Amino acid sequence: MYDLERVLQTVKKHNAGEKEFHQAVREVYEDILPYIADKPRYEKAAILERLTEPDRIIRFRVTWMDDNKKIHVNRAWRVQFNNSIGPYKGGLRFHPSVNAGILKFLGFEQTFKNALTSLPIGGAKGGSDFNPKGKSDSEIFRFCHSLMDELQRYIGEDTDIPAGDIGVGKREISYLFGQYKKLTNRFTGTITGKDINFGGSLIRTEATGYGLIYFVQNMLEEFDDDLEEKEVSISGSGNVALYACQKAMDLGAKVVTLSDSDGTIYDKEGIDREKFEFVKELKEVKYGRIKEYADEFSCEYLEGETPWSIPCDIALPCATQNEVDLSSAKTLLKNGLMLLAEGANMPCSADATRLLRDSDVLYAPGKASNAGGVAVSGLEISQNELRMSWSAEEVNDRLQSIMKEIHKKCKEHGEDDDGNIDYMKGANIAGFKKVADAMLAFGPV
Numbered sequence: 001m002y003d004l005e006r007v008l009q010t011v012k013k014h015n016a017g018e019k020e021f022h023q024a025v026r027e028v029y030e031d032i033l034p035y036i037a038d039k040p041r042y043e044k045a046a047i048l049e050r051l052t053e054p055d056r057i058i059r060f061r062v063t064w065m066d067d068n069k070k071i072h073v074n075r076a077w078r079v080q081f082n083n084s085i086g087p088y089k090g091g092l093r094f095h096p097s098v099n100a101g102i103l104k105f106l107g108f109e110q111t112f113k114n115a116l117t118s119l120p121i122g123g124a125k126g127g128s129d130f131n132p133k134g135k136s137d138s139e140i141f142r143f144c145h146s147l148m149d150e151l152q153r154y155i156g157e158d159t160d161i162p163a164g165d166i167g168v169g170k171r172e173i174s175y176l177f178g179q180y181k182k183l184t185n186r187f188t189g190t191i192t193g194k195d196i197n198f199g200g201s202l203i204r205t206e207a208t209g210y211g212l213i214y215f216v217q218n219m220l221e222e223f224d225d226d227l228e229e230k231e232v233s234i235s236g237s238g239n240v241a242l243y244a245c246q247k248a249m250d251l252g253a254k255v256v257t258l259s260d261s262d263g264t265i266y267d268k269e270g271i272d273r274e275k276f277e278f279v280k281e282l283k284e285v286k287y288g289r290i291k292e293y294a295d296e297f298s299c300e301y302l303e304g305e306t307p308w309s310i311p312c313d314i315a316l317p318c319a320t321q322n323e324v325d326l327s328s329a330k331t332l333l334k335n336g337l338m339l340l341a342e343g344a345n346m347p348c349s350a351d352a353t354r355l356l357r358d359s360d361v362l363y364a365p366g367k368a369s370n371a372g373g374v375a376v377s378g379l380e381i382s383q384n385e386l387r388m389s390w391s392a393e394e395v396n397d398r399l400q401s402i403m404k405e406i407h408k409k410c411k412e413h414g415e416d417d418d419g420n421i422d423y424m425k426g427a428n429i430a431g432f433k434k435v436a437d438a439m440l441a442f443g444p445v
């Protein structure tokens, strides 16, 4: 019979030093082993071993020229993790911390997240250790073109469909898609997150943040509660954070923080429409720093700090992995936290996650609560295949019902006899079941 520590030892040996990947595998397999204990078919087909080995990892060099004509060399990867239920699908990340281990953890998580959406999409992730910060527009353009010169060999509308992630927004997707189209001489839906003028879906930009809040709504509805007047702390001020903030405000919550890697703004009055438009322009158009919000609206700025010392009812980590450590989780609990839902991928460290799961706060893992982004990417693929564009209302309705369904699946597999829902357990089992059963159906190899 599978033994958790033995399985994890093998994963560590085969993936030495990749601590985020080890963490992600442990988080899933802790729930899966008890679930499959009386189902020997999974062990017989070596499903756990197969699920931790990506189908393939492509690594390549990206050479590009800066504005001073200096040549730079970066590394890029595409981790095609698992295509059992559909073509590989997942974002591209541009950040200096990117390496194969980080992308493997993200691709592993993506595989189960995509399964939860009920759409036919497999799991992948990619990116580069390129740092977009401080680069000119023409440098970003040249980097994106150079990356696509190589990446185009491995992707396609039925093979692997990338999208954005940290450091890759509308601008980068446009440059990547433009070059892909040129190189292949085909107009296909191979990349999602495209602009609406050339095959993008309405609501894709907003989808991860909106989906996160829809998921939170579903969690609160279990207790006949809602977001009205809840004090919400959000980290990050990128794509996920901004639209989580907007939807939370729309539903009557008071959002008091946003952050970036330099610090946190604490706006005790709450972010309103005018302030939101300012920060949206600051981040999406001017690529500015969050401190400028504090300067503009004279609120508190916590230099070099995360938002987690600030009391709130609901915490939404929307920046990056392991941004909520054990001591932050303890502080949040001490300050009266009632719910934490992950907008980022694995933003809570392993010990913080354990503490939250063992406490009586509501806790949602990213693979469930941030699945709205990839879900609308899936809807973008459908629209591209149909050569149609659905209205914002139609996409938003579908997003809401996908998030509701994910919540239902978490409940189905995560609810105990007392009616408490372990969302992590529910998401892990539901995601695993779909992918693993497809693998079983294909036979032993």
Ligand SMILES: NC(=O)C1=CN([C@@H]2O[C@H](COP(=O)(O)OP(=O)(O)OC[C@H]3O[C@@H](n4cnc5c(N)ncnc54)[C@H](OP(=O)(O)O)[C@@H]3O)[C@@H](O)[C@H]2O)C=CC1
Binding pocket: 164, 165, 166, 167, 168, 169, 208, 235, 236, 237, 238, 239, 240, 241, 259, 260, 261, 262, 318, 319, 320, 321, 343, 344, 345, 370, 371, 373, 374
């Ligand atoms: N975009 C999407 O559709 C989806 C994204 N996600 C996940 O959500 C998270 C955020 O992604 P997204 O909003 O797209 O990315 P963006 O690049 O748009 O924004 C990222 C934000 O997080 C901050 N941040 C990034 N790295 C760090 C760090 N090491 N320490 C502190 N702050 C940091 C950034 O600050 P700064 O600018 O200073 O670096 C920025 O404010 C990621 O975990 C991503 O994987 C999950 C599902 C879908």
Ligand SMILES: O=C(O)CCC(=O)C(=O)O
Binding pocket: 089, 090, 091, 092, 110, 113, 161, 162, 163, 164, 165, 192, 345, 370, 371, 373, 374, 375, 377
């Ligand atoms: O839209 C996509 O394909 C990917 C979104 C993503 O990267 C994620 O869900 O983490």
